[in-house]
Amino acid sequence: MRILFLHSNFPAQFRHLAVTLAQNPRHQVVFGTTRKEGQLPGVAKAIYAPSRQARPETHHYVRPLENAVLQGQAVYRLCEQLKAQGFIPDVVYGHSGWGPTFFIKDSFPKAKLLCYFEWFYHAHGSDADFDPAEPLNADDEARIRIKNAPILIDLYSCDRGFSPTHWQQQQFPPEYRDKITVHHDGIDTKFFQPKPGHKLVLPRLNLNLSHVEELVTYVARGMEPYRGFPQLMETIALLQEKRPHCHAVIVGENRIAYGKSLPDGKTYKDVMLEKFSLDLNRVHFTGLLPYPDYLQVLQASSVHIYLTRPFVLSWSMLEALSTACLVVASNTAPVTEVIQDGVNGLLTDFFSPQAIAERVEEVLNHPNGMAALRVQARKTILERYDLSQLLTQHIQWIEQANTL
Structure with a gap:
């Protein structure tokens, strides 16, 4: 042929x-x-x-x-x-x-x-x-x-x-x-495999988080409302107030992949960093990563946040599930085709940073109590998306x- x-x-x-x-x-x-x-x-x-x-x-x-x-x-x-x-x-x-x-x-x-x-x-x-x-x-x-x-x-x-x-x-x-x-x-489940106990060290970026016990991760092509970036940043601000040892790693480019750009030429990253007084020693923007580095981010994740409007479902959410991440995701149509709340992940209100932060804290407060969800997350991908x-x-x- x-x-x-x-x-x-x-x-x-x-x-x-x-x-x-x-x-x-x-x-x-x-x-x-x-x-x-x-x-x-x-x-x-x-x-x-x-x-x-x-x-x-x-x-x-x-x-x-x-x-x-x-x-x-x-x-x-x-x-x-x-x-x-x-x-x-x-x-x-x-x-x-x-x-x-x-x-x-x-x-x-x-x-x-x-x-x-x-x-x-x-x-x-x-x-x-x-x-x-x-x-x-x-x-x-x-x-x-x-x-x-x-x-x-x-x-x-x-x-x-x-x-x-x-x-x-x-x-x-x-x-x-x-x-x-x-x-x-x-999803390449042989590549996107869990690695329990893994700590994030990316020498290429001079990023060493081997000491971090609470790592919140987020992945998207850009930083935009379509993928809930403003809500993510407010969520991080709320988490930083309550959890002095919590770090966040944000993978993606400082651009708009979907939706409208801001009229003044600013990026959403600029706007959110101006709006919230964040401890930037605990927020790590990596840009786009090669696959081996991206995998390490997922493998080291304590909790992974995925937010989306009712739009195209991102491969990154499925790759996170395959890596046995505990995914806190928006309760929106593309997500609910894959994630059942409390079964293979946790669902939350797209528009409420407070609700997102509370679900993230559920995971961080019970790191061992959520093990069954991680197992089921990978099982979902192995059975339906391998x-x-x-x-x-x-x-x-x-x-x-x-x-x-």
Whole structure:
């Protein structure tokens, strides 16, 4: 089978799939991407580049669609080059929403088109209107509706779709859900393993917390309201008042990955550090970490905080569970598909730092009494999200598409 993966941010969700398929001599794997950095064994990279970005004069509702069309055009040109080199895929598997899959049915009409559907946007009932302090106006509602245009084109064009959780699949229009298989990518449970008694020492960052008995951890791509960063910082402030030996490690970049930036150019980290008088000797910002260092953070965690609006579920929460972290998480729809309160983690009110801090203290006050939740956390991942099982099923799903 010849398969073409498409994702602007190589290798993203397709890392394990591409590598495993490439190990089979019956398969030829090409990965189309805009990212020049990085390689995968046995996988041929093919670089595409949009000719320009959406023009400033384009209506702001339509700029994402214009950028998607430009991505699609760049991929179309890439496909013409691949055909000239003799590569005609049996299956094309791309991430929906940014446009690379737009013209695949024109480039390769006999190929099966598979799309990874991560999110369908709604003005009401999920992420956009979750915070009552940020009411939507008519302009927001219209912009969000048009934002789905690239995804709707893919829903129509694709032969099969894939969504990692039931919550995410349920965001898509009912008339298209039959096309979308719910199947998580999988967590590498052999890598994300617990290490009881581990203490955090990261020489690269000159960070030595080997003396710390109470370590609160938090992981996100950015520092933003979508992932509860303001609530986290207030929670840390409350914990510092009561627990003089409690430290916090925050993994992620000082940027906005999801949602709106602040109008004055400040970051949420700046704002929260100005708002709260924190002992910064006990708050450690690591930035993004390589996987071995990130694993050490999870393995040393006394309690891990995960907060999210009703939005895409983060891999980091599942990786924390796999590492047998005691996760205190927001009682929101994507989380409750995985965590049962008091069974494999603890749930709390997204908007209440006081409630979050109280749940964290439950754990810190009873470090041995929560052992059963840690065991059940890892068991949840082993039974439902283990990469070694799900990867095989995912590959079978791709191969079955080729026979449709």
